[in-house]
Amino acid sequence: MRPGRLAGALLSAAAAVLALRAWPAHEASGSGRPRLILFLSIDQMRYDYLTRFAPLFKGGFKRLLDDGAVFSNALYRHADTETGPGHSVLLSGRSPWHSGIVANTWYDAVLKRDVNVVEDPAVSPIGGSGYGASPANFVGFTLGDMLKKRNPAARVVGISLKDRAAILMAGPRADAAYWFDTSRGSFVTSTYYVREAPRWLAEWNARRLPDAPQFRQWTRLLPDPGLYERYAGPDDVKAEWDGVDTVFPHLVREAPPSAKFYDDLRRTPFGDEILLEAALEAMTAHQLGADDDTDLLAIGFSSTDVIGHTYGPESQEVLDEYLRLDLTLGRLFDEVDRRVGLDRVVIGLSADHGAMPLVETLQARGVAARRVQPRELLDPVTRALDGRFGPANGLVARFLPPDFYLDLEAIARLGLLRRDVEEVARQALMETGIVERVYMQEDLLGDPPPGDASFALMRRAFYQPRSPHITVLLKQWEYLSERPGGTGHGTAWEYDRHVPILFMGPGVRPGTYAGACVPEDIAPSLAALLRLEYPLQDAGGVLTDMLRAE
Ligand SMILES: [Zn+2]
Secondary structure (H helix, E strand, C coil): CCCCHHHHHHHHHHHHHHHHHCCCCCCCCCCCCCCEEEEEEECCCCCHHHHHCHHHCCCHHHHHHHHCEEEEEEECCCCCCCHHHHHHHHCCCCCHHHHCCCCCEEEECCCCEEEECCECCCCCEECCCCCCECHHHCCCCCHHHHHHHHCCCCCEEEEECCHHHHHHHHCCCCCEEEEEECCCCEEEEECCCCCCCCHHHHHHHHCCHHHCHHHCEECCCCCCHHHHHHHHCCCCCCCCCCCCCCCCCEECCCCCCCHHHHHHHCCCCHHHHHHHHHHHHHHHHCCCCCCCCCEEEEEEECHHHHHHHHHCCCCHHHHHHHHHHHHHHHHHHHHHHHHCCHHHEEEEEECCCCCCCCHHHHHHCCCCCEEECCHHHHHHHHHHHHHHHCCCCCCEEEEECCEEEECHHHHHHCCCCHHHHHHHHHHHHHHCCCEEEEEEHHHHHCCCCCCCCCHHHHHHCCCCCCCCCEEEEECCCEEECCCCCCCCCCCCCHHHHEEEEEEECCCECCEEEEEEECHHHHHHHHHHHHCCCCCCCCCCCCCHHHECCC
């Protein structure tokens, strides 16, 4: 299917051994074309982290803020602001309605089970466990694919703690994607990319960096707790996580090789520090940026997401994670400068979605925020359907909160009209008082109703073969979860959609750009910097304001 891939992997492995000893010092070269696109996604990074923490940044974020183009009004324009959909947009320029990446998980009525966004039954995991992962569910192409189409010598690699981040940013034609398997504490890949683990990967995993003793306890980076108070408020906030482990220092639970330990490790800044080390090794192995054929390295930092979910955007933990990530990015940029020369590297940075502050923090400010339990939606719908159509009707095939998949076969078997079933569910949902609006597939396939500002967001997140039959938009400031603490994202509301977009490098005019833009603009804008033809697809346009006039 992809001839030459295995040979390429063997060559890469051989090259890696050489490159570990000596990376050729970069020289000024005549072609002027960037040697490397370095794209960074920061999972769950809200735009305001850039401004709130700006005075404290000394590393990579400071460099990007000082020398880069900063887009301050970039908002996703799809509902269902989850990790899979966000990452599928970042380097493709395609919205979920065209890429089919509508959620992290959807229900498959034929298989009668949930399907993970990067799950692919045709491939097997390499070095890990669980499902084999690939971009098979993604409909479309990425910037990396187009780079390789222009020049097959271009190398494209994605790496992240999360499979979906690495795979969806890298794209269908990528040379490799790597992600962290918490069952073993190793970086892994799948047979979609190679037949066996590349040697560099096996060797890197054998070093067991995640097991190192310095990763067992998380303390504040900076010595002054008062500074944390000023920038992030008190450490002891009961609405964080389990309501118990809410203050520094945080101990990672259990010890290697426990899966719980590796899972917890992602809840600390160490997850992203370990990722960086693996990414640099991948860069060496694949010789990214080593010659004039423009390569692409996409790195997805994900500890930010786990920490954000656990402690909330205004926590001392999120502040500390961003202070440490600032240093991690600084180290990355220094290393890329040493190897490639930053004057030959275009850097892009964005996020897959934002997040809502902790409900209790909002309430303390007078916002009518509230926590919602999934059963507050499921119970009324079940009661209403049972009341109207009889008990044990089996009409709901799957409830993936807050949305519903109906059993269309059951509807036919009972001789019902789908529209009648949906209407009963809609009424029950609206009567809960926590629902803003309910969308059936028929609604989303029809014309926009007047006065519905959310419709366009819901429509852009809708792909009929995978989307739920009943899509529920909760009211603003409601957080849906079974957990007692923490927070999250996933809605059509602005706090989940506002993300940073930054670029830095040759051809980029530094400054802050306040015009409205969308993450779909990233791929065609990077392509413009590379003089690579790339269709706009779902982008609003190329971000031409930041392009230097020649
Ligand atoms: Zn995410």
